[in-house]
Amino acid sequence: MALLEVRDLTVDFVRRGERPFTAVDKVSFDVEPGQTVGLVGESGCGKSVTSLAIMRLLARRGNKVSGSVRFEGTDLLTLSDRDMRDRRGRDLGMVFQDPLSSLNPVIPIGLQITEVLERHRGMSRKAASVEATDLLDKVGIPDPARRLSEYPHQLSGGMRQRALIAIALACRPRLLIADEPTTALDVTIQAQILALLRELVQDTGTALIMITHDLGVVAGLCDEVNVLYGGKIVERAERHQLFGEPRHPYTHGLLASIPRLDAGRGEKLVPIRGSVADNIPWDGGCAFAPRCPNALPVCREVSPQLVPDHGGLLRCHNPVRPAVVAGGGAR
């Protein structure tokens, strides 16, 4: 049994007097214990909403969540609020994008760690304090005992994200969701944080859902990758498969638009045409069709289904063939 089984997870944004907007559309995926799964896509594709829906952190007002999220067999979506609160932080942890705004500015870092330890592991203030020092040390924060009494604004960006990771992992959750954990950091720090995450995940056997728009992050970290577009999974593949042989034109476009150090002089980046429309309709054909270089007439009429393909899944009428990759703009 998978650690986490997400089935047909759907999130509708419901506003009075407006047509509901489907932000996440029947998304299904599994996470095995210790596995790292990527959710990739550009802004507005529904990747963050998916993670918030799994954690049940979406406001009840204005959001309709359906489907099921089974964690070790229990459907999180039907749990009582109290039971869900007990699980958050203990079984499932989360790391957010902006480390400064995700820490409480008026209380010291130490207290923000011990709070969780006292809550879920029933530790005394003193024992929690010792454990917190240990945790900060583990995430590579120098002089951890002194840092405990410092406030978030006194730490650097990288330190803050390390502290946040320490807090999220304090109770040794079996699943960690990282929502763009490196986006707000500069590049050298990004690499450090990713290395730290990889190391912690390996050491503790924590499963990780990595949410990102950055395929470089995916390449270094994920076992399996789900590419989202317009709230739906358009391609799922094992990491090497995805990078070696992207099948969906969208995935292909994402890869082709990454600047490469080994590119020849004068070679241009290949962008994906257009941008994500506000409300992408999947009912009248493929949502990516207007931007797709491979679009056929059928793409604008029949919405493609997610079907098995090369050991993964693919939602496309006219996938990219390996030969096209080689001949396309990517190389």
Next chain:
Amino acid sequence: MNTLLNKKKEPIDKLAAASGRSLGGEALRRMLRSPVAITGGAITGLFLLLAIFAPLLAPKDPLDRTLQDQVQLGRGIIPGSMPGYPLGVDDFGRDFLSRLIVGAQQTLLVGVLATVIGVLIGVLIGGIAGAFGGWVDTVLMRLVDVMLSFPSLLLAISIAALFANPSQWTVILAVSMVGVPIFARLLRGSMLVQRDADHVLAATSLGVKRGAIVFRHMLPNSLGPVIVQATLTLATSILEAAALSFLGLGDPDPSRAEWGLMLGKASRQFLDIRPELAYYPAIAIIIVALGFTLLGESLREALDPKNRR
């Protein structure tokens, strides 16, 4: 070589120390550089010392009517300044300076208590509205709107007039009610911002209980504006308490030295004989209100993150 290293190390340590200040320390540092803050702080500090040590500082017993036989109000005679009585005496022949000094204590008591009660009730209402939201918020905020729709002094007068037996406690209560809707609205507003703050979402994602979220994560981050407003409200509370006494809605006990009461009596009964007896309490009220206002304004400025340097 060693000394050179040490010399280089010093400014770095200083830098580290400067960046290692808490938000409060940072604000304090900024206030100490502002002349407005220093003026306000000095006035407020002197006033506090005067009020606290009033019984020791007053040269005479403020209730002692030793010079009453020299006062002939009917014939328009109140003795003015004389040795031992630098500000003269009031209509009962009591030392005016001593009464002013003792009056500071009364003023401080009324101002602080009224503000504290106003903050407590306002924070309670605003906190509940901001923490729960929904219909609780709607109902409470409409009540607050009703209170806000009265001009503040009119509200205080109406509440004070409700009581059959006016005393200093009815004054305190009436004045505190003026602050309640302001504090409630302020706190509710910043609590609503905090509800959607990332760190509150992060705390929720860690399974922190609702009570802890409200009291540890939302409330402390929302109190800044309330604290600033409380300093400013101290000034208006003092003014309003004085106004109520001036209008005769305060404590009717004539033995109590209260600036508003002293001002009211002097301006109604013997302004033509000894106008300075009206000026002294009026000036005292103005200076103290000014001190608290300056302090509050500079506090607001110092705590404003936009002014961080």
